[in-house]
Amino acid sequence: MKELEAGQMSPAGGYAVQTTGLTKRFGDRVAVDRVDLRVPAGTAFGYLGPNGAGKTTLIRMLLGLTRPDAGSMQILGYPLPGQRSAALLRVGAMAEEPRFLDHLTGRENLRINAAAREPAAAGRIEGALDRVGLTERAGERVARYSTGMRQRLGVARCLLADPQLLILDEPTNGLDPAGVVEFRAMIRSLVAEGRTVMLSSHLLDEVEKICDTAAIVDRGRVVAQGPVGELSAQGSRSVVVQVSDPGRALRLLASHPAARSVSEEGRQVRVALGPVAGERARSVAADINRRLVEHDVDIYRLDLPAATLEERFLQVTHKFQEEVAA
């Protein structure tokens, strides 16, 4: 994994979010455990973890909604909680499911939020509504909004800050498939404008499709962090071969130095390789091919499935390990 270097805190070219040793306990339970997080500015960053891993708690600490028990944090170069107002001035955040005053219209809800921001925020209301496609329904009471519309209104509320950093907690919850696709495009367009998006999610697919970099969190701890491509490449890979004599192939490949385990699945043999990336994986596959051919085993098909973030995620999170142990 390419280690992201701690360095300048300037949001331009530095880190939009940086935490060091951030810890939060609820009684005996440690919800966030010494988290060192680096969110590169100008990227879409995925904060990925199973339910209950401490994702929302970390976001709540960043936004000043709850206090950490230990550690330090900075947003856009400003230390928290010392310079909270300055830090959050250009932050738009959606923590947990978006909530609104149901007796007010969508536009009025944005007015309420804009009033707590700088004077210019009120001037961004119509543009924000337009961007999330809610202009025509903005005059209706929020009580009549669907879950998806509330989600969009939540994003519009984030945009009132003219944000350099958007913090979105499980933002696609409640969106229909078309809404999810639309949402992904919007996130990418925001990143293309130079903004940073920090996206918390338990959906691997979502993070893989939207984010440039990611951190995987498990039981309050960051267990892996880096560019999504590199994280994926660290996942276990396997070579699957369809052969004339699976039993013989099994014996031949069991002694291969790159093989972690070999299993027979009908006429197929699966060779689990462990974390090997790109060229090295292809080289191992070629070597397996050569070894079988040299021993007169006919090969009908050889697959090297692409590494996925899911495999890496399952490797480093406890749920998978517990399942394996069981």
Added chain:
Amino acid sequence: MSTITINPTAGPARPRPGTAAARLVSAEFLKVRKRRGLAALTALLTVGAVVFTGGVLAVLHATNPAKYGPAGGLGNLANAAYILSALGAVAGVLVGATMGAGDVQAGVFRDLVATGRSRLALFTARIPGGLALLWPLVAVSWAAACTGSVLLAGSSPRPGVTVMVEGGLWVLLATGVSYLMALGLASLAGSRSAIVGILVAWQFAVPMLVLGVAKLGVLREGLLTAGLDRMMPAGLLPGGRPDPVSPHMSVMLAAAVIAAWAVVPLVAGAWRTCTRDA
């Protein structure tokens, strides 16, 4: 990096002039005035109560003048002040509790905190925000009561301008204190309904019981009701003398009691707002 100029000129919303505090107060007023049920109930408990009472008295007088006196005059203005102070205080509790706990219960408090605005500023804005709904209605009610007391005085003594002004200020004080108590306590508890229930029960039941127990002596002077009664304009009291329950209470003590009932809950509410997990 580019800045989000999300069509700044589009639509009706423009940056509003005024200080940050004024914008927050305006937002708080928007929240409460758009609660139509609450606004209607507040109007009913203030304007509605005065108009209804005056109307009934006027009808009774018109149908049987020998038995029922005129609907106006100083005596009926004093009655209106009592009615308005009691029902207006209930309205104050309803509005105050809504302002205090509304954001937390709706789940939007966290979004306001996440803007970076100080929690104390968010809390402070609630004070004038709710009074902006309550006090105009109380003022209109009192104006109606004064008008009726003059126009329908008949042979009864008419109230002077001084007593009308003093009475108006007293009614505003009585309703305002209830509002502030409810605001503070609801901010502290984070629950509207519980505080409404407790304060309305307190408003109607406890003072009656406690003031009636003579053995409690000067302890009764610690009640908000005792302080407010002492501060009631002399011109509106029967015979122009202080309330017989607390005849020796000084004006300074009465002012201190009233201030304590308003300030202590407010400070507690502000503290909780600043420290609670949003």
